[in-house]
Structure formats: C-alpha cells, structure tokens
Amino acid sequence: MKILVCGGAGFIGSHVSKAIAVAGHQPVVFDNLSAGHEWAVQWGPLVKGDLGDPQAIESALRQHSIEAVVQLAGSINVGESMTNPGKYFRNNFSISTNLLEAMDAVGxxxxxxxxxxxxxxxxxxxxxPEDAPKRPINPYGEAKYFVERLLDWYTRSRGFHCLALRYFNAAGADPSGQIGEMHTPETHLIPLVIYGALGKRPPVKVFGTDYPTPDGTAVRDYIHVTDLGHAHVAGLNYLAAGNPSTAVNLGTGTGVSVLEVLKAAEKAAGKPIPHELFSRREGDPPALVAKSDLAQQVLGWTAKHSGIDEIVRDAWVWSEKALRDGRYQE
Ligand SMILES: NC(=O)c1ccc[n+]([C@@H]2O[C@H](COP(=O)([O-])OP(=O)(O)OC[C@H]3O[C@@H](n4cnc5c(N)ncnc54)[C@H](O)[C@@H]3O)[C@@H](O)[C@H]2O)c1
Structure with missing residues (x-):
C-alpha cells in the first residue's frame, strides 16, 4: 500500500513511517515541518505541505497514488490550547476537515x-474503556473529539473506513537510535527527566504528591512509540480488509507513577536524578490508564515494548545520541 503519513516528520509519525516501511508498504510523508524534522523522514519521500491547503493535499494524494492515510498532523501542546483555543480547532479540527474533503474528492x-x-x-x-463518557477539559481534547465525530459522519455519509487510535502517553524511541522524540517546547515527562539528568534542563518538577495513588504522584499509561508504530500497521490492514470504522485505546492497561518514571531513569543513569516537588497542577487527573483489550480484539495488537524500563532506556540512548549529533533543541 502507498500511505500518506500526515505529520510524518514528527515524533510518532516518523516511527509510524518506519513501521509502515518495515511491513513492506510505502510511506509518503506530508508535513509542513512546523514542529517536525527533515532528518526524521527516512523511509520515503517528503511532501512539504500544509493541511491548511486543500489543493496541496489533493495533489499529494493524486501524484503518489495514495491508497490510505494516517493523520497525525496537528498542534499538541495542551497548555497552549487553553490560552489559544482557535489555533487548536484550526490546526487539529479544520485541517482534518480539509484532509477528508480532499480524500473524498480523490476517492x-x-x-x-x-x-x-x-x-x-x-x-x-x-x-x-472506549465507551466511557467523552468530556474533554481542554480545547486540545475537544478538537480531537470533534475529529472523531467528523470521521463518524464521513463513515455514515461518504462510505469512509476510519480508525481513531486514542493514544495514552507516547514515549520511548526507536531502539536503533535513528529517530526519537524532539519537541520544542518539550512538555512530556520522560524527555524532561532525561535532559534534566543530562544537565540540559533544570531539575524536573513533580506536580502533586498527595493524589490517591500508591505513592501519591500522578499515574499515567506509557506506551512505547515502537508499539504505536505497529498498531498503525495493524490498523491500516484492518481498514484494507474492509472492516467497519471504530475507535480504540492504545495503552498497556498498567499505570506508572511519576516517581516510578524517575526511578527507571535513575536506573538508566546509574545515579540519582534531582527533582523538585510541587503541589498539584489544575486539570491533571490523578490516573489515566487505558482499558486495552479492545485493541487486542479488533486489531490483534498488544503492547510488547512498553515496560517503563525499556521505554526509558530507549529514550535515554536516543537523547544522548541527539546531543552528540547536534539534534537536541531547547
Ligand atoms: N505524544 C503523545 O503522547 C500523544 C498522545 C496522544 C495523541 N497524540 C497525537 O499524536 C499526533 C502526533 O504527535 P507527536 O508527539 O508526534 O507530535 P509532533 O509535533 O512531533 O508531530 C506533529 C507533526 O505534524 C506536523 N504538522 C503540524 N501541523 C501541520 C499542518 N497544518 N500541516 C502539515 N503538517 C503539520 C508537524 O510539523 C509535526 O511534524 C498528534 O496529533 C498528537 O495530538 C500524541
């Protein structure tokens, strides 16, 4: 299959592109490089374009004889979405509307x-579980949910086959060291811990030590980006077989606390990692863990590399290499 990977120059998109190529398909990356990196596009051509431009999308679909699309492009900073909601509805929801219209036009x-x-x-x-109430508490989550609704209407009225993958906390890096996470600004815990330990950032801040969790810190479900890549290939196969549109969680079903992440990083570093304790941050739920069996049933997929030690180890190797190769950005 020839797959248009929108946002394929980004963290998750580059790993998805590699998984698509390794599975014997052809990824074509469509990315405006607003947050992505040209060095991350290694498994197929890069079409430098913006999903705000319907003509550019249509011509990429036609020129590369695309058969299916993965849509990862968008803005990803939850905090920024609270102060600039318009950006998030435009660069998550509106651009996805452009994409679906262009796909429909091309068939x-x-x-x-x-x-x-x-x-x-x-x-x-x-x-x-996937059928839990959808009550986003920020424009980022709301705009994503709008896109899920859009997919439902394109399924009903235009014969689309759509798969929404609800990622929990994407982390880790390809074990080869070829690609990994490089966001500017970085807001994700694991790179903040690692670059803090490597002396590139201030000590990491732990927000909340009195949550109703085993050690009092917030619990999240970390999923290795390599596992995410494999889930996208399984998803593309699922759609190619003519299966119905659906939405599934991608997580492990196991929660890991902030202090457990720190402990895993200390193991990788072989030394204690300085950190600072603060009170809770508004809007941070105590625990976010996926019920993960639907992905197994529907896609035949389970996480295989998402133990916290493996995630942190691969992220650590990548981060040190990124520093050596001059790819690290503040
Ligand atoms: N990282 C996570 O933990 C996580 C969790 C849940 C969902 N997601 C979603 O996964 C997707 C990928 O996340 P990521 O961490 O790889 O982010 P990222 O910022 O690394 O990648 C996003 C890519 O989209 C591109 N892009 C943005 N706007 C564009 C536009 N208008 N036209 C073309 N390209 C555009 C950027 O240049 C970038 O390469 C996002 O949609 C994000 O919301 C991520």
Missing part, C-alpha cells in the same frame, strides 16, 4: 487518525 476513503486519551477528560474510573 481515498481509509484513514487512521491520531486521537488521544484527552477525549475522556477526567474519567469516573480507571482503567478507561
């Missing part, structure tokens, strides 16, 4: 979409 109707645990907001219970 490409299979799409895998990067959704998020943020569609659930603060859940009533954890692990979170």
């Amino acid at each position: 490409v109707r299979n799409i895998v979409f990067s959704s998020t645990a943020a569609v659930y907001g603060i859940p009533d219970a954890s692990p979170i």
Whole structure:
C-alpha cells in the first residue's frame, strides 16, 4: 500500500513511517515541518505541505497514488490550547476537515487518525474503556473529539473506513537510535527527566504528591512509540480488509507513577536524578490508564515494548545520541 503519513516528520509519525516501511508498504510523508524534522523522514519521500491547503493535499494524494492515510498532523501542546483555543480547532479540527474533503474528492476513503486519551477528560474510573463518557477539559481534547465525530459522519455519509487510535502517553524511541522524540517546547515527562539528568534542563518538577495513588504522584499509561508504530500497521490492514470504522485505546492497561518514571531513569543513569516537588497542577487527573483489550480484539495488537524500563532506556540512548549529533533543541 502507498500511505500518506500526515505529520510524518514528527515524533510518532516518523516511527509510524518506519513501521509502515518495515511491513513492506510505502510511506509518503506530508508535513509542513512546523514542529517536525527533515532528518526524521527516512523511509520515503517528503511532501512539504500544509493541511491548511486543500489543493496541496489533493495533489499529494493524486501524484503518489495514495491508497490510505494516517493523520497525525496537528498542534499538541495542551497548555497552549487553553490560552489559544482557535489555533487548536484550526490546526487539529479544520485541517482534518480539509484532509477528508480532499480524500473524498480523490476517492481515498481509509484513514487512521491520531486521537488521544484527552477525549475522556477526567474519567469516573480507571482503567478507561472506549465507551466511557467523552468530556474533554481542554480545547486540545475537544478538537480531537470533534475529529472523531467528523470521521463518524464521513463513515455514515461518504462510505469512509476510519480508525481513531486514542493514544495514552507516547514515549520511548526507536531502539536503533535513528529517530526519537524532539519537541520544542518539550512538555512530556520522560524527555524532561532525561535532559534534566543530562544537565540540559533544570531539575524536573513533580506536580502533586498527595493524589490517591500508591505513592501519591500522578499515574499515567506509557506506551512505547515502537508499539504505536505497529498498531498503525495493524490498523491500516484492518481498514484494507474492509472492516467497519471504530475507535480504540492504545495503552498497556498498567499505570506508572511519576516517581516510578524517575526511578527507571535513575536506573538508566546509574545515579540519582534531582527533582523538585510541587503541589498539584489544575486539570491533571490523578490516573489515566487505558482499558486495552479492545485493541487486542479488533486489531490483534498488544503492547510488547512498553515496560517503563525499556521505554526509558530507549529514550535515554536516543537523547544522548541527539546531543552528540547536534539534534537536541531547547
Ligand atoms: N505524544 C503523545 O503522547 C500523544 C498522545 C496522544 C495523541 N497524540 C497525537 O499524536 C499526533 C502526533 O504527535 P507527536 O508527539 O508526534 O507530535 P509532533 O509535533 O512531533 O508531530 C506533529 C507533526 O505534524 C506536523 N504538522 C503540524 N501541523 C501541520 C499542518 N497544518 N500541516 C502539515 N503538517 C503539520 C508537524 O510539523 C509535526 O511534524 C498528534 O496529533 C498528537 O495530538 C500524541
């Protein structure tokens, strides 16, 4: 299959592109490089374009005879979405509308979409099943949920086959060291811990030590980006077989606390890692853990590399290499 990977120059998109290529398909990356990196596009051509431009999308679909699309492109900073909601509805929801219209015009109707645990907001219970209420608490999560609704309407009215993958906390790096996480600004815990330990950032801040969790710190479900890559290939195969549109969680079903992440990083570093304790941050749920059996049933996929030690080890190797290769950005 020839797959258009929108956002394929980014963290997850580059790993998805590699997984697609390793599975014997052809990724074509479509990315405006607003947050992605040209060095991360290693498994197929890069079309430098913006999903705000419907003509550019249509011509990429036609020129490369695309058969299915993975849509990872968008803005990803939850905090920024609270102060600049318009940006998030435009650069997550509106651009996805452009993409679906262009796909419809060209007759490409299979799409895998990067959704998020943020569609659930603060859940009533954890692990979170897919049919839990969708109550996003920020424009980032709301815009993602709007796209899921859009996919539902394109399924009903235009014959699309759509798969929304609700990632929990993507982390880790390809074990080869070829690609890994490089966000500017970085807001994700694991790179903040690692670059803090490597002396490139201030000591990491731990927000909240009195949550109703085993050690009092917030619990999240970390999923190795290599596992995410494999899930996208399984998703593309699922759609190619003509299966119905659906949405599934991508997580492990196991929660890991902030202090457990620190402990794993200390193991990788072989030394204690300085950190500072603060009170809770508003809007941070105590625990976000996926109920993860639907992905197994529907896609035949389970996480295989998402133990916290493996995630942190691969992220550590990547981060040291990124520093050596001059790819690290503040
Ligand atoms: N990282 C996580 O933990 C996580 C969790 C849940 C969901 N997601 C979703 O997964 C997707 C990928 O996340 P990531 O961490 O790889 O982010 P990223 O910022 O590394 O990648 C996003 C890519 O999209 C590109 N892009 C942005 N706007 C574009 C536009 N208008 N036109 C073309 N390209 C554009 C960027 O240049 C970048 O390469 C995002 O949609 C994000 O919301 C990520």
